[in-house]
Amino acid sequence: IPGKELFQYFDEDGQRHSIDSGMVNDYIKSISDVLKESLDAEGVDCVIKGRPKSIYSIRRKMKAQNVSYDEVYDKFALRIVYKCEPNQEKFIAWKIYSIVTDHYRPSPSRLRDWISSPKSTGYEALHITVMGPKGRWVEVQVRSERMDEIAEKGYAAHYKYKQGATEESGLDVWLNLLKEALENQEMNAVDFVEDFKMNLYSKEIFVFTPKGEIKSLPKGATSLDFAFSIHSEIGVKTRGTRVNGKLVPLNHELKSGDQIEIITSPNQKPTLHWLDYVTTSRAKTKIKNVLNENTKKIAEDGKELLTRKLRHLKITLNESVVNELVVFFKLKTSLDLFYRAGVGTID
Missing domain, CATH: 1.10.10 (Arc Repressor Mutant, subunit A)
Structure with missing residues (x-):
């Protein structure tokens, strides 16, 4: 509501200032107008949407991530949704990035490229955090129309665009994990819900195979989890693992950017201790099944x-x-x- 006070803040001199929704909308519009003019000049067919983050959302993020008010970088946000051919999506996204950063200084540590490495939920976008006018951080989300529809409507929109895909998508992986859990006769309802929640809401890390293929895993996943994510039969035969060229225990916690090599043995079998070495439901389910079979x-x-x-x-x-x-x-x-x-x- 224009004119309604959103919040107050104190500057370095101790002076109190009030920010209302009208001021916020004007601030976002001023940035939007600058970017729209440049994007039009470069022939980028797009729509720009802006919004201020609500006080409730800011407070919730501060508590959930244990950060200060100044560390919430998306209090002001713009979304640029562009039209293009499917094979031009990445090129146009980085072209928009170049235009945005020509006007506003970016924060390199806040760049999020979920186009090259989509989330397992299917989300794709380029997130840029820039220093806007008056020293305020502004988050700019860059999406194609396809990415935007998937982000807004979820996986139901995913198959509308999936044509001729040869690689297993994040959705396929997710559905396979769900299918394995549902078909597991040994898992009770409580275990199923807990494992499902753990994998659904956990944050992600991105790691690499020896051949350079990227894999996404929940944060906190171990090298043994990685083995089971490649294939269940590789997981149960895992004798050891190398991370970044060094031998590590099976319960070694992985970090984004790690490259993992799995060492297998045909005589290797899971033990009860392996259940303490893994965090993903896929690995736990397979280990339990093998132990039960034994x-x-x-x-x-x-x-x-x-x-x-x-x-x-x-x-x-x-x-x-x-x-x-x-x-x-x-x-x-x-x-x-x-x-x-x-x-x-x-x-």
Whole structure:
């Protein structure tokens, strides 16, 4: 509402100033007009939208990221949505970047290129933070019409543009992870929701394979998580990992820019400790499945062994005998009984 006070601030001399929505809109419009004139002169077909960040959003960001008011760089924001052919998207985006930074000094540390490396949610954009007039930081978001529709409408809009794609997209990866979780019979509802939330809301890091291919993983992911993200069979055979050419433990936490090499062995098998080495639901699910398969195989061998031993005592292994043994050894299930017989903890 024009004329309504948004907030107050004090300058370096201790003088109090009030900022109202009319002032903010005029400020954003002054930047928008300068950029629109230059973009039109360069033949860039685009629309510029501007908005001030609400007080509630500013406060929420300060609390969530534990930053000061001055460290919230998108209090003023512009969005440039441009039209172009699909094969020209990246070129036009960086052309707009050049035009914007010709007028306003950018902050290199605040540049976010999600066009070259889209988020796993499908979000694509170029975010630039520049120093605007009167010493105020302004965030400029650069998107094509396709990127903007995906950002506003989500993955439902993604397939509208997906034609002839050969690489697995972020959506495909996300849907495959969801499919694996839903098909996992061992996971209960609580585990499913927790794992789903963890991977859905976690921040991302971007790492590289030895061949230079980029992979996105949740922040906090380990080198063993990376192995499972390449392929489940590679994950379960992982014997060691190298990060940036150095041997590291399987639970080594990765950082953006790391290059990871996986060392495998056909004789390697997951252990129970591996569940403490991973953070992603994909890795945890596969490790649990392999451990359960191993447990069942050992239990089958244990059942045969127990049957032979009882036969020497002229006792037939039936349901009644199994139940008596489960109670005697203070176990929960027949599977526990057979497993312990298989590993030799029950003589």
